[in-house]
Amino acid sequence: MIPITRPVASTRIAVGLMAFAAVSAMLSAPASADALQQQAQAVFGSGEAPQLQSSEAEAALGRVLFFDTRIGRDGTNCGTCHEQSKGGADGRKTALGAFGRQGKRNTPTIVDIVPQISMHWTGDRESLADQAIRSLTAPPAYAHASADEALAVIKALPDLNERFNALYDDGVTAANWGKALSAYQEHLVTTSAFDRYLQGDVQALNAAQKQGLKTFINTGCAGCHNGRLLGGTSYQKFGIVADYTLYTGSQEDIGRMAFTGKESDRRVFKVPPLRHAAQTAPYFHDGSVAELKDAVDIMAKVQLGRTLSADDNQAIQTFLQAVTAPMPAALQRP
Template sequence: MNLTSRQILPGGVTAGLIAFVALTSVIPLPASADALQQQAQAVFGSGEAPQLQSSKAEAALGRVLFFDTRIGRDGTNCGTCHEQSKGGADGRKTAQGAFGIQGKRNTPTIVDIVPQISMHWTGDRESLADQAIRSLTAPPAYAHASTEEALAVIKALPDLNERFNSLYDDGVTAANWGKALSAYQEHLVTTSAFDRYLQGDAAALSAAQKEGLKTFINTGCAGCHNGRLLGGTSYQKFGIVADYTQYTGSQEDIGRMAFTGKESDRRVFKVPPLRHAVQTAPYFHDGSVAELKDAIDIMAKVQLGRTLSADDNQAIQAFLQAVTAPMPAELQRP
């Protein structure tokens, strides 16, 4: 949730956020369109998509596995929680997996998912491959008793077994399952109007969206939500200056502390990317807020100690419209 550093200081404040706030407090935002574009490039990058590290063949296999209803114990598959019509998420407050088992946290989108520092809200999954492998035994996912049990199911399906063997010398393994699924997700890349703006097309954003971009930066949102995904590259305490539960009406979630055991990680979460926020309500780690405008107001209050005007809120919403993009055609069952 910072520009240059992932260090979290006492109280959950990142060093990068402090530096960003200090910088924007002494250097006014540029007034000209070209200068705004340069400011945006410095904060959010070039607008270019990340280089793909996997092959189309692996991605094609991953797409088949992603939607296959035969692998999960009750027909549940990755596509159950990641729908094209829901922006690559599921529209629920929290995930729902095999046998209707309710997860604890909100489902993130898988579209434009790289690069991030880790998977899940608390960073308890190191990579997409790690997430895919561990989903085989996770209750709010495939819910198999063991990885071996899940792999045995896949090996017993001739068409899948053949496809694994054609791609990998060692056939069906947990590692290859992870490679294929991560390859598929890595290929779910979109281009937004904001990407085109960052690439140099000054006309890609409307006047209202440019005003929203200024407001987003000037308010301090970009101190955490920066980079191509507008987040996803750091951790931050939810509720730096105010108790978030007072505004969301939800119960405390100790966040990353449950994973690390460190008191300093209480209520710390990975900064969620905002790239497809318009399409992926409800919001926050527990899906406790249904409307984007309310989520924006709450974040300003509990993270930055600011009360936004209605005009500023609408401006930020307009900017976030420019950051989203149509869902990839590949996010459908093949």
């Protein structure tokens, strides 16, 4: 629930309404289960997991690094903010990093994280590897003064140094750190009931979940929350038709504008994937909304100018439950 890509506000509204109309037209025809399935496949894809670009060996090393408490300056590690019991996120409004530093934005899940156009809410990380490398020096993360300082710590740990040398010809480097952590996260893939439905199993969703799917698309949510991840493929202004701060009670965050310097990017964020939304409260870039039902209502109001009935809100929540799945065993600490 956000609708479509990026330009100036008036253009965004027009494009968003066009996307809503187009998607609605797709679902206005036959009401049979098979027709709904075909229409869903056109919006969300085949339900198949993305093809892995990395090896199991790299993923195994990445998992060790992800949870290692010896690398960060105070024991903080990637697993500090990404817990299996919290849907791959941390359950906090905003991230809590090294030395108790409070981050500015809400922690996204790392489960089913690819493919996306970029990482972070504002897209200021080009890839998972880029995010991993820059986390070594980020104050809310590992908090090292330089990447070289962090790599020296890793090289001084015989078990890690040996594993890097066994896997990479050039051993411990920032690039290889990025590759390993990226590989681990790439392998954190789940299969939901909705995936099985998209793959052809008409019975994978029950009647209430299918009604939720219809409501999700007919309301306009799929204008941006589309594809396998239900998002993550575009940027959008938060508050197309209404000021979001009036509903969330939070302060303005200028979003991508802080990264790009462009006024047109004020309050623009990457459209968040919704695959695990039911497991990763609180919601929005600042964690300002605690309940999924409230987040659904707010998105309909500020993005689409719509007030949902209680039944439609519940239907969308029911659908989002069908999109989620149990967390991968690999997200447990080794």
